[in-house]
Each structure stands twice: as C-alpha cells, then as structure tokens.
Amino acid sequence: MINRDQIESLMSYRNEEHPVVSMYITTELPKKFRSKLNSMIRGKLKELSQTSRYSGNEKKNLEKLLMRMEEVLKTRTNRYEGTKMIALFANTTGLWEEFELPVQYPNQVRIETDPYTRPLTAARDQFARFCILIGNSHKAKVYALTANQLSEEQDIFTEEEMEGATDEALQGFGEQRLQRNIRDHMNKHAKKIAEAAFQVFNNGRFDYLLVASPNDRELRLLKDNLHSYLQRHLIGEFKARPEEKKEEILTRARGAASEWEQSQESKLLEFIESEQYEGGQATVDVGPTIKALMNGQVHTLVVQESFSRPGYQCSNDHYLDLAKKNCPHCGEELQPVEDVIDEMVEETLRQNGEVHYLQYYPEKLDEKGVAARLRFVI
Ligand SMILES: [Zn+2]
Numbered sequence: 001m002i003n004r005d006q007i008e009s010l011m012s013y014r015n016e017e018h019p020v021v022s023m024y025i026t027t028e029l030p031k032k033f034r035s036k037l038n039s040m041i042r043g044k045l046k047e048l049s050q051t052s053r054y055s056g057n058e059k060k061n062l063e064k065l066l067m068r069m070e071e072v073l074k075t076r077t078n079r080y081e082g083t084k085m086i087a088l089f090a091n092t093t094g095l096w097e098e099f100e101l102p103v104q105y106p107n108q109v110r111i112e113t114d115p116y117t118r119p120l121t122a123a124r125d126q127f128a129r130f131c132i133l134i135g136n137s138h139k140a141k142v143y144a145l146t147a148n149q150l151s152e153e154q155d156i157f158t159e160e161e162m163e164g165a166t167d168e169a170l171q172g173f174g175e176q177r178l179q180r181n182i183r184d185h186m187n188k189h190a191k192k193i194a195e196a197a198f199q200v201f202n203n204g205r206f207d208y209l210l211v212a213s214p215n216d217r218e219l220r221l222l223k224d225n226l227h228s229y230l231q232r233h234l235i236g237e238f239k240a241r242p243e244e245k246k247e248e249i250l251t252r253a254r255g256a257a258s259e260w261e262q263s264q265e266s267k268l269l270e271f272i273e274s275e276q277y278e279g280g281q282a283t284v285d286v287g288p289t290i291k292a293l294m295n296g297q298v299h300t301l302v303v304q305e306s307f308s309r310p311g312y313q314c315s316n317d318h319y320l321d322l323a324k325k326n327c328p329h330c331g332e333e334l335q336p337v338e339d340v341i342d343e344m345v346e347e348t349l350r351q352n353g354e355v356h357y358l359q360y361y362p363e364k365l366d367e368k369g370v371a372a373r374l375r376f377v378i
Pocket residue numbers: 314315316317319327328329330331332
C-alpha cells in the first residue's frame with residue numbers, strides 16, 4: 001500500500017549516528033525470493049565487516065538488524081493483492097517502515113544516513129490516487145483508490161438531513177408542484193454533495209476523480225453540479241449505490257480506473273511509435289535508449305517488466321553501455337552488470353525522470369524491452 005503521509009515522513013528522516021538500511025526486494029516466486037534475499041543480506045554483511053565507516057558497536061547492531069530484516073521478510077506474506085515488491089526501511093534505534101509496492105524496481109540494500117526513497121516515490125507517482133464519489137438522491141460517500149486498493153471511506157452527506165425536508169415537500173401540493181419540489185430538492189442536494197466533494201478532493205491530495213450513482217439520471221445530476229476543477233479531473237464513471245459493499249465498489253472502481261490507465265498507456269505507446277525516427281522525441285530498444293539516457297534526455301522510461309539484458313557500467317559516473325569499453329568520463333574500464341535495464345531504471349530515477357512499466361500492452365516492446373519519451377531532441 002502506498003501511504004503518502006508515511007512516505008513523506010520517511011523522506012524527511014535522517015540519522016547521522018545510526019544509519020538507515022533501505023531494502024527493496026521483489027516478492028515473486030517464494031523460492032527465488034528467499035535465495036535472493038539471503039544473497040543480498042550476505043553481500044551486505046560482508047561489505048559491513050570490511051568498512052571502517054561505523055563504530056564497532058554500531059556495526060554489530062547493524063549486523064543484527066540485517067539478520068532480523070531477513071528473518072521477518074522470509075516468513076511474511078503479502079497483505080495486499082498485487083504486491084510485487086517490498087520496501088523496508090530500518091535502523092538500529094527502532095525505525096521500521098514497510099511498504100508493499102505494486103511494481104518491481106531493481107533489488108537492492110543500502111546503508112546510508114537517509115532512507116533511499118527514490119523508487120518509493122516513483123511508485124507513488126506511477127500509481128495515481130483516485131477519489132471515488134458515490135452519490136444518490138439521499139447521500140454520498142467518498143473512497144480513495146490507490147494502486148488497486150480501496151481505503152478511507154468518508155460520508156459527506158447523511159440521509160437524516162434529507163428526510164425532514166422531503167416530508168415538508170409532501171405537504172399539500174399538487175402532483176406537478178410536488179414533482180418540481182422534489183427536483184429542486186435533488187438539485188440542491190447534488191450541489192451540496194459537489195461542494196463537499198471539492199473540499200475532500202483538495203484535502204485528500206487526489207489526482208483524479210471517478211463518479212458513481214445508481215442510475216444515469218442521478219449520475220448526470222451529480223456530474224453537472226461538480227466544480228469545473230473537478231470536472232477537469234473526472235476520468236471515469238460507473239453505476240453504484242453509496243450503501244453497497246466495499247468489495248463490490250472496489251471491483252467496479254478498479255474497472256473504471258484501469259480503463260483510463262489503459263487508455264493512458266496506449267497514448268504513451270502511440271506517441272513513442274510516431275516519434276521513433278532520427279531526431280524524433282522517442283527512442284525504442286536498449287542501445288538508442290541508453291544513449292538518450294546518457295545525454296539526460298529521458299522524460300519517461302518505458303519498460304517491459306520481464307525484460308533483462310546484461311551490459312556494462314562505470315559506477316563512478318553512472319555511465320552505462322552495452323559494449324565493454326572505457327568510461328568516457330574517467331577512463332576506467334566499464335564493469336559488467338547482470339541487468340543493464342535495472343541500471344537504466346535507477347539512472348532514470350536519479351535524473352528525476354519517470355519510469356513506466358507496461359501493464360496493459362507489454363507485447364508492444366517484445367524483443368526491444370525498453371523505450372523512452374524524450375524531454376528534448378539533440
Ligand atoms: Zn567513469
């Protein structure tokens with residue numbers, strides 16, 4: 001689950017005396033997961049035993065902490081459906097923050113004075129936060145949908161407030177007048193819901209809005225009453241009643257959200273396809289994309305999740321290449337890396353670029369593996 005407040009408080013954490021261990025590990029395939037975890041921890045323990053950066057006591061405690069992290073991770077099960085990676089941050093004075101991420105970034109363990117949060121914030125940015133407003137003519141409810149999980153339900157208008165007013169409307173009017181009265185009432189009610197929704201949307205730092213109602217008429221009424229700012233952020237709608245079960249709402253909300261995400265991914269791929277010529281604003285395939293990345297041109301790196309390829313890098317300068325040669329910056333020989341795609345993801349995040357893992361059309365990058373939308377053309 002991507003909790004924005006939790007990420008923000010972690011980002012401002014810093015401890016000079018007791019460094020933070022930041023760990024990212026993919027959770028797919030239990031067997032592979034355990035051996036990968038084990039080799040990562042062993043590697044870090046070895047590195048730790050050779051460093052003189054920390055005091056003997058701190059080193060001992062860090063060793064214990066690493067082993068505890070391994071123990072906890074080895075036996076835990078994912079809390080959320082769709083979790084592909086766990087990010088864990090801990091230190092020797094009790095810091096312990098876990099996140100389940102619906103996307104895979106390169107596996108790694110780091111020990112630094114600050115938590116290494118770049119992949120975490122990238123996940124937060126890739127997974128939009130949707131505000132779901134469900135309203136009928138009596139009441140409305142708001143849910144938050146992030147990374148396919150529904151949370152934070154909130155009532156913004158109650159049935160009780162409506163009842164008295166309806167009784168009043170029924171007293172001594174002709175049929176036509178009564179109908180008009182009910183209509184006025186519904187309009188007033190929809191307006192109130194829309195006003196409250198505007199507050200909730202802004203306070204909850206939502207990215208997009210989904211609207212749901214039991215029928216077309218009520219949906220229309222609600223949509224027409226929305227503040228134009230909310231209308232611009234409205235990206236989907238579906239049929240639902242505010243009192244329906246959370247699970248049913250979740251299924252439909254996910255459907256509407258993923259329909260929109262799919263169309264966004266499709267647009268990104270269309271852009272890349274139309275711009276992938278010499279001098280265009282996109283690259284496809286590992287070679288040209290590495291070159292663009294080394295020039296700082298990558299705006300969004302697009303990756304087929306399962307793709308990997310070996311390559312070379314200079315760890316001094318973050319220089320990457322598919323061929324073994326000398327680093328053009330420091331002249332040292334490039335070192336082989338198991339998966340250069342992982343390094344490209346890291347480098348893109350380091351340059352404050354975005355990383356998009358294909359979720360709906362992975363076959364579009366078959367054999368190519370990566371593509372990029374560029375910030376500028378050289
Ligand atoms: Zn170098």
